[in-house]
Amino acid sequence: MKLSTKGRYGLRALIDLAAYSHEDEAVSIQSISERQKISVSYLEQLVRLLKKAGLVKSVRGACGGYMLAKSADEISVGDALRALEGSLDAVTCPANEGEGGCEEADFCVTRYVWQEINDSITTAVDAIMLSQLLEERQKLMPQGRRACEESRE
Numbered sequence: 001m002k003l004s005t006k007g008r009y010g011l012r013a014l015i016d017l018a019a020y021s022h023e024d025e026a027v028s029i030q031s032i033s034e035r036q037k038i039s040v041s042y043l044e045q046l047v048r049l050l051k052k053a054g055l056v057k058s059v060r061g062a063c064g065g066y067m068l069a070k071s072a073d074e075i076s077v078g079d080a081l082r083a084l085e086g087s088l089d090a091v092t093c094p095a096n097e098g099e100g101g102c103e104e105a106d107f108c109v110t111r112y113v114w115q116e117i118n119d120s121i122t123t124a125v126d127a128i129m130l131s132q133l134l135e136e137r138q139k140l141m142p143q144g145r146r147a148c149e150e151s152r153e
Contacts (some may be wrong), residue, residue, distance in 0.1 A: 003083060009038050010046040010084040011077065015133050016073045017056060024122055026058075026065035045083065053083030078125035089118045090126065 013032050020027045020035075029047065033040045047066055050056045057069040068075065081088055091114040 021067035
């Protein structure tokens with residue numbers, strides 16, 4: 001399975017939101033863009049997908065922007081990747097999807113392999129929570145100051 005830039009950049013943006021938004025403080029697309037080196041226009045597309053999936057919400061006002069719609073403990077990597085990429089199946093097999101259309105389905109031994117691979121991917125990405133990624137981030141880099149805090153000084 002290979003993720004597109006939507007999945008990779010969208011997950012980075014979500015981690016950034018989780019790291020820099022707190023309580024009633026949102027994060028601007030511009031600040032995410034600067035930290036993550038992702039274009040503003042592409043981030044807007046990604047955030048729209050995350051918002052539609054109920055993972056982020058928008059906030060209006062002087063320090064407006066985006067923030068998590070749920071706790072980081074409630075958002076899995078799988079939730080984010082499905083919102084950004086759609087299905088995470090490495091192999092689509094009509095017989096496993098219940099669609100029929102495969103003449104060899106009753107005798108196909110590899111069907112079991114494809115289902116095991118897909119199930120393993122789902123299990124892995126659903127087991128990793130955004131909060132765990134925040135912990136890993138803290139090990140790798142010092143906590144930065146939030147943009148809204150800097151503007152108040």
